[in-house]
Amino acid sequence: MALGSTLRDLFRDYRFVVAFIVLLFLVALAVISAFSPYDPTIWYYAPRDLKPSSQHILGTDSRGQDIFWQAAFAIRNSLIISIVAGLFSRLIAVAVGLVAGYQGGRTDRVLMFITDGFLVIPLFLILVMLAMLIRDKMNVFTTGLLLAVFGWAWDARVLRSQVLSLREREFTKTAILSGTPTLELVFKEYMPYITPLAFSTLINNMSWAIGMEMTLSIIGLTNMDIPTLGTNLKWALNYQAILMRRWNWILTPVVLSVLLFIALYWLSVSISEYLDPRTRVQRVGGE
Amino acid sequence: MFWRDYLIPRLLQYFLVIFLGITIVFFIPRLAPTNPVERTIAEVRSRGQYLDPAHIKDMVDALTEMYGLSGSWWEQYKDFWVRLSRGDFGVSFFQFPTPVIELIKRALPWTVGLLFTTTVLSWLFGNIVGGMAGYAHSRGWSKLLDFLAMFVRPIPYYVVALGLLILFGYVYRLFPIGGGATIGVRPSWTLAYIKDVLRHAFLPALSMVLLGGASWFQTSKLIVQNVKAEDFVQYAQLGGIRESRIMFRYIIRNAMLPQVTNLALSLGQILSGALITEIVFSYPGLGHLLYSAITTGDYNLIMGIISLSIVAITTLVLIVDLLYPLFDPRIRYK
Numbered sequence: 275m276a277l278g279s280t281l282r283d284l285f286r287d288y289r290f291v292v293a294f295i296v297l298l299f300l301v302a303l304a305v306i307s308a309f310s311p312y313d314p315t316i317w318y319y320a321p322r323d324l325k326p327s328s329q330h331i332l333g334t335d336s337r338g339q340d341i342f343w344q345a346a347f348a349i350r351n352s353l354i355i356s357i358v359a360g361l362f363s364r365l366i367a368v369a370v371g372l373v374a375g376y377q378g379g380r381t382d383r384v385l386m387f388i389t390d391g392f393l394v395i396p397l398f399l400i401l402v403m404l405a406m407l408i409r410d411k412m413n414v415f416t417t418g419l420l421l422a423v424f425g426w427a428w429d430a431r432v433l434r435s436q437v438l439s440l441r442e443r444e445f446t447k448t449a450i451l452s453g454t455p456t457l458e459l460v461f462k463e464y465m466p467y468i469t470p471l472a473f474s475t476l477i478n479n480m481s482w483a484i485g486m487e488m489t490l491s492i493i494g495l496t497n498m499d500i501p502t503l504g505t506n507l508k509w510a511l512n513y514q515a516i517l518m519r520r521w522n523w524i525l526t527p528v529v530l531s532v533l534l535f536i537a538l539y540w541l542s543v544s545i546s547e548y549l550d551p552r553t554r555v556q557r558v559g560g561e
Numbered sequence: 562m563f564w565r566d567y568l569i570p571r572l573l574q575y576f577l578v579i580f581l582g583i584t585i586v587f588f589i590p591r592l593a594p595t596n597p598v599e600r601t602i603a604e605v606r607s608r609g610q611y612l613d614p615a616h617i618k619d620m621v622d623a624l625t626e627m628y629g630l631s632g633s634w635w636e637q638y639k640d641f642w643v644r645l646s647r648g649d650f651g652v653s654f655f656q657f658p659t660p661v662i663e664l665i666k667r668a669l670p671w672t673v674g675l676l677f678t679t680t681v682l683s684w685l686f687g688n689i690v691g692g693m694a695g696y697a698h699s700r701g702w703s704k705l706l707d708f709l710a711m712f713v714r715p716i717p718y719y720v721v722a723l724g725l726l727i728l729f730g731y732v733y734r735l736f737p738i739g740g741g742a743t744i745g746v747r748p749s750w751t752l753a754y755i756k757d758v759l760r761h762a763f764l765p766a767l768s769m770v771l772l773g774g775a776s777w778f779q780t781s782k783l784i785v786q787n788v789k790a791e792d793f794v795q796y797a798q799l800g801g802i803r804e805s806r807i808m809f810r811y812i813i814r815n816a817m818l819p820q821v822t823n824l825a826l827s828l829g830q831i832l833s834g835a836l837i838t839e840i841v842f843s844y845p846g847l848g849h850l851l852y853s854a855i856t857t858g859d860y861n862l863i864m865g866i867i868s869l870s871i872v873a874i875t876t877l878v879l880i881v882d883l884l885y886p887l888f889d890p891r892i893r894y895k
Contacts, residue, residue, distance in 0.1 A: 289711070391578045393826050394878050398833035399851075399867045400582075403589045406855060406863070485717030489837055492719055493852055507723075516731055524727070531720060539715030 284548055293540035296533050303530075304353050307346035312339070314347045314501045326522055333522045336513040345526050347501040349534070351414050352484050355502065358418025359483035360476045363426040368472055370430040372460060375437025386434070392427035400424070401486065405495035412497045421483045429475040436471055440464055470549050477542035481535055488531065503531045567886070575879045582871040586864055587641050591634065598624040601654065604858045627651055628860055650865030655857040661865040664850060671741050672846030675762060676835045679769040680828075686770065687777025688820055692813035694778065695785030707782065713775040718834040722768040722841035729764060736764050739843035765842045769834060780823065784816040818889050825881040829874050 284290045312319055318338035326333045332341035374385040401424055405412070412420070440446060440463075449459045484503065490496050491504025498505050506527040510516075515524040598621055606612060612620070625631050629640055629651065644650065650661035694703040713721070730738035742748070742758050788794065789812055797807050836848030843849055847866055854862035 387574065387577070390574065390826075391581060394574075394578055394829055394875055395582050396829040396832050396870055396874055398830075398836070399870055400585060400589075402851070402855065403586065403863065403867060407590060481715055485719070489717060489719050492837075493840060493855055495855065516727060519731070528720060528723065532716060532724075535715040535717070535720075536712060540711065543711070 280548075284544060287544045287547070289540040290544040293537040293544065296537035297541065300349055300530070300534055300537070301353070303346050304350035307343070307350045310343045310346060312343050314339070314344060315499055323520070332526055335509065335520075335523050336515075337509065341523055341526050344501055344506055345530055348503045348506045348527060349530060351500055352487060352503045352531075352534075354414050355418045355421070355487050356480035356483040358415055359421035359425060360480040362419060362422035363424075363429070363479055364472050364476055366422070367426040367429040367433055367475070368468060370426065371433025372437055372464070372468070374430070375434040376441060376456075376460060376464075378438075378441075382434075386431070389427045389430050392424070393431075397424045398486070398489070401490065402493070402495060405490050409495050409497060414500060414502075417487060417496060418483070421486055425479050425482055425486075429472075429479065432475060433468060433471060436467065437464065440467055470545075474542050474546040474549060477538050477545070481538040481542075484531065484534060484538075503527045503534075507531075568883070571879060571882050575875055578875050579872055582875070583642070583645065583868055584638075586867050586871070587638060590628075590860060590864070591630075591637075598628060598630065601858055601860070624654075627654065645868060650868070651861040653854075653859055653862045655854075655859045655862075661862050664862060665847065665865055665869060668845060668847045668850045671844060672835060672839065672848065675765060675769070675839070675844065675846060676832065678762075679766050679773060679835070680824075680831055682766075683770045683773030684777055684820070684824060687774040688781045688817055689813065690774075691778035691781030692785045692816055693808065695782035695816070696789060696808045696812060698782070698786055703782075706778065710775040710778050713771055714779060716772070718768070718772060718837045719841060721772055722765065722838045725764050725768050726841055737761050741845040761844075765838045765844050768841075769831075769838055772834065773831065777820065781813075781816055781820060784819060785812055788812050788816050821881065821885055821888055825878045825885075828877050828881070832870060832874055 285294075316339075320330060320334045320338050320340055322334060322336050322338045324330055324334040330340050330342065332345070334340055335344070370385055370389065374382045374389075401420070404420060408416075408420075445463065446459070449463060454463075487496065487502055488504035488507065491498075491502060491508045492511070494508065496502070496505060498508065504527075507524070510520070510524040510527070513520075513523075601624055602612070602617065602620060629637055629644070631637070632640070648662050650665075652658050653661050653664055656664065690706065694706050697703050726738060729735045737743070737760060741761050742754070743761075746754060746757060748754060794807065794811060797811055802811075835846070836851060838844070839846045839848030840852045847870070851863065851866050853859075854866065
C-alpha cells in the first residue's frame with residue numbers, strides 16, 4: 275500500500291481534513307515561537323493588561339507579557355511534553371504487549387496483573403504525590419517522562435490482544451516451523467501489524483498527556499516558569515482573569531487546547547477507522 | 562469453579578493493588594530528594610513568618626514525629642499500616658490540630674454524592690441513548706448525537722468544567738460559581754436547603770455527566786451496532802417480535818454487559834475527574850480538600866486522602882466485578 279493512496283483515502287474523511295488543518299495551524303504556531311521577539315520567562319517587558327491591538331494581537335496579561343507569544347510558547351512546550359510522553363510510553367506499551375501476548379502463560383498473567391493494577395488505581399493521585407515532590411526540578415523533558423511512566427497500561431492491553439490474534443495466524447506457525455528466531459519473527463513479521471496500532475494509540479496518549487499536564491498545572495504541581503497550556507491557564511486564573519472578565523487572556527489557552535484536543539481525537543478516530551478494514555470498506559468502497 | 566476461576570483471582574488482585582498502592586504512597590515522600598519536614602519549614606518561612614533558630618530544632622522533631630518519620634523505614638512502614646487500619650492519618654498540619662480523618666469525614670459526603678449521582682446518571686443515560694442510537698444508526702438524530710459526542714469526548718474534565726463555569730456562572734449568571742451550599746445557611750432537611758444544594762451541584766454534575774455520558778454513548782453505540790448484526794436479532798425480527806422489545810430486551814441488555822466491566826475499569830479515572838471538577842467549582846469535597854492540602858503542603862492530609870481513595874476505588878471495582886454475575890446469566894449458571 276503506497277503512502278500516496280493511503281493519504282488520499284484518509285483525506286476523503288472530513289474529520290481527517292479538519293484535524294489536519296487545525297494541527298498544521300497549531301504546529302505552525304509552535305514553530306514561529308522560535309522567532310518570538312520576547313523571552314517568555316521575563317515579566318513586564320510590555321505594558322500590563324492591554325486590550326488586543328496591532329502591536330499585541332491578543333493584548334497583554336497582568337504580568338506584562340504578550341498573550342499571543344506566550345500562547346505560541348505554550349503550544350510548543352505542550353506538544354513537546356506530549357511527544358516525549360507518547361513515545362516513551364509507546365516503548366513500554368509495545369514491550370509489555372508483545373511479551374505478554376507472545377509468551378502467554380504465566381508471563382502474560384503477571385504482566386496483565388500489573389497492567390490492570392495501573393488501570394484500577396487512581397493514577398492521577400499518585401502523579402500528584404510525585405509531582406509535588408519534584409516539581410521544582412521538572413522541565414519539559416522530565417514532565418514528559420513522568421507522564422510516560424503512567425500512560426501505557428491501556429494501550430499495552432490493546433497491543434497484547436492484537437499480538438494474541440497474530441499468534442494464532444497461519445504465518446506464525448509457518449515461521450516457527452521453518453525455524454525463524456523469535457526476535458526476527460516478532461520484529462519482521464509482527465511489527466508491520468503493531469506499528470499502525472501503536473501510532474493510533476500514540477495520538478490518544480499525546481492528548482491524554484497534554485490534558486494531564488494541564489490538570490497538574492492547575493493544581494500548581496508543575497514548574498510555573500515554563501509556559502505550557504496548563505501554566506498559561508494557571509497564571510490567568512491566579513490573576514482572577516475570569517472575575518476581571520479578561521476573556522482575551524483566559525480564553526486563549528482554553529480555546530487553543532480545545533482545538534488541539536479535538537484535532538488529535540479526530541485524527542486518531544479517522545486513522546483507526548481507516549486501519550479497521552470493515553469500516554474502511556464502508557467509507558472508501560473497498561479499494 | 563465460580564470460586565476458583567472468578568472470585569479468588571479478583572480477591573488476590575484486590576489485596577495486591579491495595580498493598581502496592583499504599584506502599585507507593587508510603588515510599589514516594591521518602592524516596593524524594595526533598596524531605597517533607599524541611600519543605601514544610603521552608604514553606605512556613607516563605608510565607609514570611611519569623612522562626613526562632615532555637616525553635617527550629619523543636620519544630621523539626623515535632624514534624625518528624627507528626628509525619629511518622631521517626632525510626633527506621635521498616636518501623637515506619639509497619640506503623641503506617643497499623644495507623645491506616647485504625648483510620649488514623651495523623652493530624653492536619655495547616656488546620657492544626659484537627660485530625661486528618663475528621664477533615665476527610667466532613668468532605669466525603671459531598672464527593673460521594675456527586676460521584677455516585679453522576680456515575681449512575683451518565684452510565685445509564687449514555688448506554689440507553691447510545692444503544693438507541695446504535696440501533697438506529699442510519700437515522701439523522703443518531704448521526705447528530707454521534708457528531709456532538711465527537712466534540713465533547715476528547716476534552717479533559719478540567720476544561721469542560723471551566724467552560725461551563727465561565728458560561729453559566731459568569732457570562733449568564735444562572736448558577737452559583739462555587740461552594741456546596743450558600744455560605745451561612747445551616748444544613749437542614751428543608752426544601753429550600755435541598756434546592757440550594759442541588760443548584761450548587763448542578764454545574765459540577767453537568768460537566769461530569771456530559772463527559773461521562775459522551776464516552777459511554779460512543780462505546781455503547783459501537784457495541785449495539787455489532788450485536789444488531791448477530792443472528793439471534795435477525796431471528797427475533799423474523800419471528801415478529803416488537804421492534805422496541807428487540808431493542809431494549811434483546812440488544813441493549815446484551816450490550817450493557819461489557820459496559821459493566823468497563824465501568825469497573827474506569828472508576829479510578831472517574832474519581833480523578835470528580836476531584837478535578839470539585840477543584841474548579843470549589844465544591845467542598847475531597848478534591849477541594851486535596852487542593853488546599855497541596856497548596857499548603859499538608860502531607861498528612863494528602864497521604865490520608867490518597868490512601869483512602871485507593872482503598873475506596875479498588876473496593877468499588879471489586880464490588881462491581883462481583884456483582885457482574887448477577888447481570889450475566891452465562892456466568893451465573895455455570
